[in-house]
Amino acid sequence: xxxxxxxxxxxxxxxxxxxxxxxxxxxxxxxxxxxxxxxxxxxxxxxxxxxxxxxxxxxxxxxxxxxxxxxxxxxxxxxxxxxxxxxxxxxxxxxxxxxxxxxxxxxxxxxxxxxxxxxxxxxxxxxxxxxxxxxxxxxxxxxxxxxxxxxxxxxxxxxxxxxxxxxxxxxxxxxxxxxxxxxxxxxxxxxxxxxxxxxxxxxxxxxxxxxxxxxxxxxxxxxxxxxxxxxxxxxxxxxxxxxxxxxxxxxxxxxxxxxxxxxxxxxxxxxxxxxxxxxxxxxxxxxxxxxxxxxxxxxxxxxxxxxxxxxxxxxxxxxxxxxxxxxxxxxxxxxxxxx
Amino acid sequence: xxxxxxxxxxxxxxxxxxxxxxxxxxxxxxxxxxxxxxxxxxxxxxxxxxxxxxxxxxxxxxxxxxxxxxxxxxxxxxxxxxxxxxxxxxxxxxxxxxxxxxxxxxxxxxxxxxxxxxxxxxxxxxxxxxxxxxxxxxxxxxxxxxxxxxxxxxxxxxxxxxxxxxxxxxxxxxxxxxxxxxxxxxxxxxxxxxxxxxxxxxxxxxxxxxxxxxxxxxxxxxxxxxxxxxxxxxxxxxxxxxxxxxxxxxxxxxxxxxxxxxxxxxxxxxx
Numbered sequence: 001x002x003x004x005x006x007x008x009x010x011x012x013x014x015x016x017x018x019x020x021x022x023x024x025x026x027x028x029x030x031x032x033x034x035x036x037x038x039x040x041x042x043x044x045x046x047x048x049x050x051x052x053x054x055x056x057x058x059x060x061x062x063x064x065x066x067x068x069x070x071x072x073x074x075x076x077x078x079x080x081x082x083x084x085x086x087x088x089x090x091x092x093x094x095x096x097x098x099x100x101x102x103x104x105x106x107x108x109x110x111x112x113x114x115x116x117x118x119x120x121x122x123x124x125x126x127x128x129x130x131x132x133x134x135x136x137x138x139x140x141x142x143x144x145x146x147x148x149x150x151x152x153x154x155x156x157x158x159x160x161x162x163x164x165x166x167x168x169x170x171x172x173x174x175x176x177x178x179x180x181x182x183x184x185x186x187x188x189x190x191x192x193x194x195x196x197x198x199x200x201x202x203x204x205x206x207x208x209x210x211x212x213x214x215x216x217x218x219x220x221x222x223x224x225x226x227x228x229x230x231x232x233x234x235x236x237x238x239x240x241x242x243x244x245x246x247x248x249x250x251x252x253x254x255x256x257x258x259x260x261x262x263x264x265x266x267x268x269x270x271x272x273x274x275x276x277x278x279x280x281x282x283x284x285x286x287x288x289x290x291x292x293x294x295x296x297x298x299x300x301x302x303x304x305x306x307x308x309x310x311x312x313x314x315x316x317x318x319x320x321x322x323x324x325x326x327x328x329x330x331x332x333x334x335x336x337x338x339x
Numbered sequence: 340x341x342x343x344x345x346x347x348x349x350x351x352x353x354x355x356x357x358x359x360x361x362x363x364x365x366x367x368x369x370x371x372x373x374x375x376x377x378x379x380x381x382x383x384x385x386x387x388x389x390x391x392x393x394x395x396x397x398x399x400x401x402x403x404x405x406x407x408x409x410x411x412x413x414x415x416x417x418x419x420x421x422x423x424x425x426x427x428x429x430x431x432x433x434x435x436x437x438x439x440x441x442x443x444x445x446x447x448x449x450x451x452x453x454x455x456x457x458x459x460x461x462x463x464x465x466x467x468x469x470x471x472x473x474x475x476x477x478x479x480x481x482x483x484x485x486x487x488x489x490x491x492x493x494x495x496x497x498x499x500x501x502x503x504x505x506x507x508x509x510x511x512x513x514x515x516x517x518x519x520x521x522x523x524x525x526x527x528x529x530x531x532x533x534x535x536x537x538x539x540x541x542x543x544x545x546x547x548x549x550x551x552x553x554x555x556x557x558x559x560x561x562x563x564x565x566x567x568x569x570x571x572x573x574x575x576x577x578x579x580x581x582x583x584x585x586x587x588x589x590x591x592x593x594x595x596x597x598x599x600x601x602x603x604x605x606x607x608x609x610x
Contacts, residue, residue, distance in 0.1 A: 018451030156591035161584035274458030
């Protein structure tokens, strides 16, 4: 297990280098250089900060040297300061001479997006297992057919349209749920429990919208997996032994069908993180997606590069956790690698 | 063909896609108004006989804009998938045919690109270029070739060992000839299915970008940017949000149904 872990972590190094190369290449797509007025329409970027940026990125040096120096900074987790938001640090808080702390942009946005995605993954995991199993057990019945219809619509529905309709229906015409932001105005005065329910109310729609297409995909995946497993020999054996059908489905078959989900969920992380752009900007949630969208609109390059890199690293970590989780959950692999 | 009619998934998908295709092609003939004609006297009119899908905040006829929007979404879908399938076939063929270090190299690139959240990647590239329909198509194409590459490679790896391929190799056929004459034609089924499904996701991505104001730019009509207006007027003009959203939903559904149906039909195991 330990050798596997080390191998798996070492494996992330070339991936990180690849990701940094792509991010660096994108930065050089801009016409002129990053600091030219043509590229950054952001009026808040003063000539001074442009000059600073030219120094930071060493734009007068050859490309290879620029890349090397950039990597050196990234390796020290130095992502620079934002153009737009009053020079705030991109990644992590800094202290000035007077001891005032300025929080990093990603530092503030990341926990929110992580919370939404974790809730989303929990919703996807629990509901799709139920739907997929139901669909497989009652194959070709009306239940199966309506779940399949749901799957196709869940795949096809544009998230931003659904968000718009739900906002209108639950927020504007019925006022059941808050439709933007993370907290109500009276958040500070609420009890701890009140704050929790307030947060959950605000997160309900964004989590629902961002998990719908994953929910559809994984329900279908569970259904197909269950169907395949229910036709295997060990299930027939269990049936001929006279085990009751519920036990067969929920204990013997489900365990095998869920296992690959760990990997699938790991693979769906980049989609979830990327999808947060749309749901967060519609619901005005100050997470990574909205930060990224705002930075794109303002051509705030340091933030764009920072989020691109951090988003990819998160994906790598997510995949790592998924792989380890899979190795840990599957006794065949667990025993295989300890040898 | 008989199997096609027997397959209700594929048939439904085909009917939807044909309708959208016809709407796009016939847009100049059947649209009742100029899609960009601003009429201050008829702002936000509810669907009626004169304007069957109502008018928008600038008095433009929504039905006409929807028809021209169909052109955009088809164009983006086909060109973007053309680009991604082209890249995927070339890289996948090289990886699957030559194997060895070049295969590992290409597959590592695939892994790297897949680990960057694709919507972030697309937005980042657009931030550095100007948003225009051509840039959108190219960017979507350049960020979605990984699936096809893996697919073509896997097909090639499994076909390489077949007797007819080895026979062709033994007779001294060139690599290019083996790839084009034997390997690619036999890998067409998954490529076609994944292309059709790829169009569906390209249509979704384009509409999302246009909705965010980073895709097709006004005054050119796209389903996504009609919805942006719909968001502004959602309390007074439901038709501005309803029709473009439904059009995107149905079109994407159509491609998905067609793709899944084709998978069933073309799968030799189902003969």
